[in-house]
Amino acid sequence: MADAPLVLGIETSCDETGVGIVRGETLLVDAIASSVDEHARFGGVVPEVASRAHLEAMVPTIERACTTAGVSLRDLDAVAVTAGPGLAGALMVGVASAKALALALGVPLHGVNHLASHVAVDIVEHGPLPEPTLAMLVSGGHSSLLLVPDVTHDVRSLGSTIDDAAGEAFDKVARVLGLPFPGGPHIDRMARDGRVVIDFPRGLTTGRDMERHRFDFSFSGLKTAVSRWVQAKEAAGEPVPVADVAASFQEAVTDVLTRKAILACREHGVGHLQIGGGVAANSRLRAMAQERCDAAGIELRVPRPGLCTDNGAMVAALGAQMVLKGRPPSDLSIPADSSMPVTEVSA
Helix, strand or coil: CCCCCEEEEEECCCCEEEEEEEECCEEEEEEEEECHHHHHCCCCCCHHHHHHHHHHHHHHHHHHHHHHHCCCHHHCCEEEEEEECCCHHHHHHHHHHHHHHHHHHCCCEEEEEHHHHHHHCHHHHHCCCCCCEEEEEECCCCEEEEEEEECCCEEEEEEEECCCCHHHHHHHHHHHCCCCCCHHHHHHHHHCCCCCCCCCCCCCCCHHHHHHCCCCECCHHHHHHHHHHHHHHHHCCCCCCHHHHHHHHHHHHHHHHHHHHHHHHHHCCCCEEEEECHHHHCHHHHHHHHHHHHHHCCEEECCCHHHHCCCHHHHHHHHHHHHHCCCCCECCCCCCCCCCCCCCCEC
């Protein structure tokens, strides 16, 4: 596809400086510079630290991406960038960089939505998205169910988190268990040696809560329940079975996520479920989603773990789709919008 659009995507919504290059629907490179180690000692992402890290990493990461892909900036047909949502300062670094590139190269700029990009990245992994697709995005900041008739301009929110997102809950529970930041991978590994023997609560899944928040998520109560269970063990002078707690907590989260995703597919008559976001790398979530999709006759699409976390490839993938479908580019005056709604695919 030599005549397919060559698009460079920039992602700086949190602590990953991501630069991806896509030609049409083919991923050429996904370059990442992560500042996660700088945040680990604080137990979470520090916005100012993330912004400074993006400033330092931007030019070297763009240069590395072009070298790896074997392309020149002059070859680009468009530049795409995450315009929101995310950390305001971090977003500003990416948006300013993308504007400078687009202006200097004389190519269109596409400011795109971070969440829609998580959906679009599956195109470079598994081919064109079925229309419509039901997407579940689970990360440190988001737990969302989306109906996606067209990822370039029609994304509809069915439900989202009303308090803690799934990834945020993983980080907080990991802290309670004395595990490092980020908590998701450590809980996943620890849970493999544990047993699901503690019946932790499943928020918004029964009674009136389910009626009012059918496709919404809540993990704050689960996080609190884990903390109190651990505190009770410690107060009694008993050892805390960390692996069992990790396995039981993880089971509760994945049960709620997959149960609501399957229900949304059935009620909206959609035969495809796509899962994205950092928590989509969790091994138990992937396994349970596959089991339940198979039982329901639903096709499951999940990108490889490296494409589930924040990356430039997902932004380039959505930008390429914008070009392919003839969507109008963004104006060079677009702002970085930290609270950009998921229904607003492009800025």
